[in-house]
Amino acid sequence: MDTNNDYNFSIFKPVNEYSRRNRNIILSIILIWALCVFGFQFLLLILEKPTPEKALIVYESVADNVMKGEATIDEKQAYAGSLLMVLGKTLKPDARRLLDNTLTVTVYDLLADSTEQAILMEKLMPLSEKRAELMGLKVAWDERSIKYVEYKNGSLVLNDQIVLLKDDLGLYLNQVAYKLIPAEDKFRHVKLIWLPYEMRAEAILNPQPVDRAQVDKVMTLYLTHNQSFLTDFRFLGFPFHYFYTAVFLLVLFVFLCVIYAYRIQHLHRKYGMEE
């Protein structure tokens, strides 16, 4: 008569040759899988170093003088340039507002000439008003105090007006660009595209002291990255670690599955266990 223990089964305690081989195939596949998936990420963690972007190094070298009001024009330009390098990224709204205000004050200061400053404000103020209107419309829709159609049509009209005003401001900033961004700056073209989007009239109309600690924090957060030779080395155009995770691991998964299916099929045939 069978006893309860006759049929004890565990993957770790194979009772015959078939089970032992089956277990070995399964465990070796899982081991390769785990090492390749998690082992590589741990390797990235071990090797990584917080690496600053060039813009952060520039920022840190000129920020003191700018804050003390002792900066040269070149230093102010470098300061504005490093702020723009961050503003060209995807930022949280609070961080963007903070840097926008700091940038506007710096650009206003760089223009120096009172006529140019007046023209800047003349172009900036209606733009800021329209942006505030658009924001108000969005808040009203979020609170459902207006209908979706009203919000949709209203925002379309306002967006068109904002684009026109922004283009006008952009044209003017291009005229005075020689005062704002050095000609040799590799990203001058992109910075000039971004500049009109980031200027805020409120920063001049209601000036607030620049919160140095907050600006430092935002700059460090957005301009420091975890890098190592695995992230800097390029493979088929990719940063290597990105290729490994986004492309290679998926190939490996399919490969492991094919290997397993073949080996198990072979094992079953060998032991006469075809269904």
Add this chain to the structure above:
Amino acid sequence: MLTASSIYTGNMEWKNNYKKLKEMKQLTITLSMIFLLLLPSIANASGVTELEGSFKMGPAIILITILILFIVVGIIFRAKDTTDFYAAGRRISPIGAGMAIGSNWMSAASFLGMAALMYGSGYNGLAYVIGWTGGYVLLLVLMAGQIRRYGKYTAPDFIGDRFYSNGLRVFSAIVAIVISIAYCVGQFGGIGLMFKWILAIDYAWSVIIGGSVVLLYTLISGMLGVTKNMQIQYVIIIISFVIPLFILTYKFDYFWLLPPMGYGTAVSDIVHGIPIPPMVDGVALTNFFGNEFVMMPSPEYAMPWDPSTGKSFFQFIAITFSLMIGTAGLPHVLQRFYVVPKANDARWSVVWGLFFICILYWGAPVYSAFGKILSINPEVGSLAKDAIVVYTAQLGGVNSLLVGFLAAGAVSAAFSTVSGLFVAGASSFSHDIYYKVINPNAKPKTQLLLARLGTVLMAVIVTILAIQQFALIGELVAAAFSIAACTLFPLFLLGIWWSGANRAGAIAGLTTGMLVTAMSIIYFVCGKNGILLPGHEFISYYFQLWYFAFIGTPLAIIVNIVVSKLTRPTPIEIKKFLAKEVHAH
């Protein structure tokens, strides 16, 4: 052995199949004719002139045509009895089943959500790519063949029998329903976004309209229709997803012959910045709005767990682990192994399924990379991350008909998954709870009726939850994975691979998994409503809703083992069945 009756049955089946094939051909010809007749008007009316805002006629017609196709195919191959409804009559080939697995798997989370997560949090989004594919390796080596050999229809069926407990059967059926609902919420979110984009109506109405259509379709078809449809859906999903990739990589002058490799240079360009727009034929490349194809260096997009994304190494690992383990515990995925004739077919269906899935998963990061570059200009404004795939195609100036087809593909992806989930949830309700526990004498007709009632109820609950927009699609779906990983996965893993796992251990393990799940959900909901419970920060970080399985699953497994060791052993019949039938000792 061949008998007169089996020959007769075989002939009848062949005749039925032939009739269906004929109907299918007629249908395809009719739909193609309709589509060709409508094409000129589509071309004229398809001007997609803005990202959002106006009704888009072309995409709407494409979507409606595809939905009609799904429903008609569902009618032709509809379920006629319970075997058809639950397991598609076990007549599906491994490649067919692989396509169905792929289609079933490629949900709104894969089609829309993954690119959204990479677009928003860079390298950390890749955790979802490897999490949702790597789990198939576990599923294959630990589950597929064994589950098929066990020979049950549903996940609760397996648990109820293996742990000889009707209570566990009911409990796991409820868990399966909860998982299906959590999973469907994300899908309805995706359907809602696409209907909103096409119809230019409020999100809530989009969810209601889209949800009603998918409900109607699932009610008509059942799993046989669903399985056939899934094969068609797979083709639509992949074609709609891949074509814009070739166009984008070609248009923006990257290596376009193999977009999943060609976009590597785009990723490096994002890291190092694009200071001036590349020129093609003397014209500067621009996005849909005429903004130049330029950007500041953004290493945060590709660098691991970048501080600016707010994501950490722990979260990357925890999400990857939870998604992988969850994959091997999802009832609607496990259920697909019951539709193939043999265990060997079950294994090969996983291999094919994973390959078909990877075709899409290699492509998703391409959308995210192009989306990043094309939408960086502030003029584009803040975009709904979950719709970034469609916006990227639109911003890249892909033909509006193809963008419409892409949106229809996204809806198909959500449809195929939702219908599979509804079938899994409805099966749990009518088969595992009603038929197996409440009324074993229930007629098949009554079971089908109950399955359909269960589907309607689930659809209503899912619609209400989806309208709330709790989180990103990918995150909502990840929550379903964590629930599956904490609750069902330990029962399957230990149930298959250790005869010592007994009823008491299963109950204790499942209870532990459910407690961790409940804790995570309660903290998430309270946090969302501004209520901070004790230990809020700790729980919200280590047991976050998207990855609480990282701790919950090992805990549930340990509790299961300890309690099993301390209590009465598994009955000999169960051990014997496991050893002889499942592991062929």
